[in-house]
Amino acid sequence: MATIPALAIDPFEDSVLADPSDFFVKLREAGPIVKVEQSEGFDIVAAGRDSIVRAIFEDHDAFISSRGGGILDLARDEPFRTPGVLQETDPPYHSGVRKVMTDIISPRHLRSLKASFQKTADEIVDKLLEMGEFDAHTDLAEAFPLRVIPDAIMGVRPGGRENLLRYSTWLFESMGPRTPRARSVIDSVENIEGALAWVAESTQRENVAENSFGAKLWAAVDEGQLNENEAGLMTRSLVGAGVDTTIYALGLTLNLLVDNPGEYAKLHAQPGLGKFAFDEGMRWGSPVRQIWRTPSRDLEVAGIPIREAQKIMLVMGAANHDPDRWGPTAGDFDVERDSSAQLSFGRGIHQCVGAPIARMEADVLLGTLAKRVKKIERVGKSVPLLNNSLRGWSSIPVRVEAA
Template identity: 30%
Template sequence: MSAVTEASTTLDADLLDPPDFDWDPWALGNMLDPYPMHHALRELAPVVWLPKYEAYAVARHEETRQVMTDYSRFMTGAGTSYQDIRKPGKFRIPSRLQEVDPPKHTQIRGVVTRAMSPLVIRRMRGFFEERAERVAADLVGKGQFDGVNDLAISYVISAFPDAVGVKLEREAALAIAEMRFNQSCPHNELYDPAMKGAEPYMEWYDAACQRDAVVPGSIADLLFEAEERGELEEGVASNIVRSFVGGGVDSTFSAISHTLHRLALNPDAFQAVKADPKKTRNAFEEAIRMDHPFQYSWRTTTGDTHLSGYRLKGDTKVTMFMGAANRDPRKWENPERYDINRVVVGEYLGFGMADHQCAGQMIARMEADSILTALVRRIKSMELTATATIRPVSQMRMLGTLPLRVVAE
């Protein structure tokens, strides 16, 4: 027996089978309050088996990071949803930005990066700030408002489409996104209502992603021009624009809502941001760490492998609990505390990692910085007038309502 074979045999003999985890992540109660489940999941083992869904799961920061970044063992090509899109009856057109592995992904990502370069994004700052000033001035004048519907959604829906070059109708965009985010998880009681709610908007959704629907000179237009030059395969530009339309607003307005919520719950943090507006960015990033809008994503094992001493069989889905990983006490000191001085950028899993970082993260950050700065500058204080509510969406952690009272300067 060769030394390599002996080493492999010894390694395999030392591996453990992941223990069963019997909590149901997509039961409504666990979605509304996931934190007891997250704690149990992190403490059970680095890798667990979800018997109901025949999938592995990771919830600690280090293992989640490894699954997210090691494409040689954990691929995106079978879908970043629970469903294996290669399998009969499960096929759907993959996202050409999110569900393609290197090296093919690298070429597509390069084109998108040029279309959304820092120079292009920086030119948008004045536009975002002007929209933010308008929204903030109106709401502060009212004194009380809903931080989700009146501020976060209204601002993002009014700013993001014009910046990117797509035309969004508020109710249509929200319904399509809710369909996509419930569709990508194991089907539960939210699935059928979400599918039905999106039905009236499917024709609009298809039309909004086509060449003749985008704004000339916009980011979306640049992608279609790249396709016409042969830099992207036919159909890829429209495919990426579908991601803008179907998911480009929900994660951002959700993150803004969570930031407002955390600042309202933590007056000291609000005052720190008030004293130094540059800390708005820290407040936003820390809110994402604590309340990650995207709670789950998936990879698929490319073959039999191992992770942290546990064996994983090939061609099997691995669920990444990013919301749990971002509160892992192995990574963060006092992870349940909202600390705007905490360094999280580059460490947490808020915008993905490695080749599959969020392509629109610079836009999201600029949107958040603009609206939060415009609001904080105008007010002395901010408080809740009632408990915030959760809007249950299978893949997301989203607020449904955030009733706020502000005192103007």
């Protein structure tokens, strides 16, 4: 039996959060499963090779989700919030609730949203063309999901939507270790108790808009498919998993297009490449830093022993740059590459159920941008996001030239 290799890099250090590329390489090179250093004392291992990450995602019996989607072990640690009914459960219970959500987020229901997505994209791009210079993170990548997700997907009331980003910041920081930086961010979130209360209230039957996905989840209660607690928690999952992740995925893609003007020129010439550009941005940028799994028993992975309950970080960014999967051009950003097999949405029975929504948002927004904008270029340095669970940018200053 092989000894587990160790890597003296803390993946939650500010320098690694700002630029994890060196960590990705060293993690893959160190071994299939690697013990990583963590300043807060957590006993964790990590996987960064595509074949290993993919195999763990797909083995939901050996690597379970019910012990927590973050660094905490829900079998022994106090949860920081009520666990989710989609991402933090296992079969057979998970199978039933996922079927309900999958039926709701179906191509038939998604098609009905495309016109409203397009209207919003046109309005935002019109405004940005008038501005000429703007922040591609806040004015584009953030502005679009914050319009379409609350309106069409969650169906939440208009007042108080500023709570969405406050809730998401608290949520994704809390999924990692409480480092001094993370504690400082969590403590600085304005009125988090008020934001949590607003999210809880907004997911209730009387507060979701008619015909929204939130309303469809409550209709499943009337049909006997869910109970009221499940409907509220599943509507909440549309908030936690659908806002920030899409925002930072779009921002990463836009920043890559700015840094690779030749690739933007291809997109401008073929706006239908928007969905390919987004999947490639998801592969290259990997907006979710890691997803956690917990071994259900003592076992081995590629000859490396792992203890029952030892938390495993599945580092999708490292896997998405693995040359054994993506070849010698793994480090290149290529809008014509078929990156649909990238791991940023997860894999297996817990693969992100909202992926079709994010892809449709990106297809509409990037396609509209490509048609209307001839050139997009940087006017200042992008500012990296420092967050325990999300990778992206806090600011992307750009200027655009109309087509």
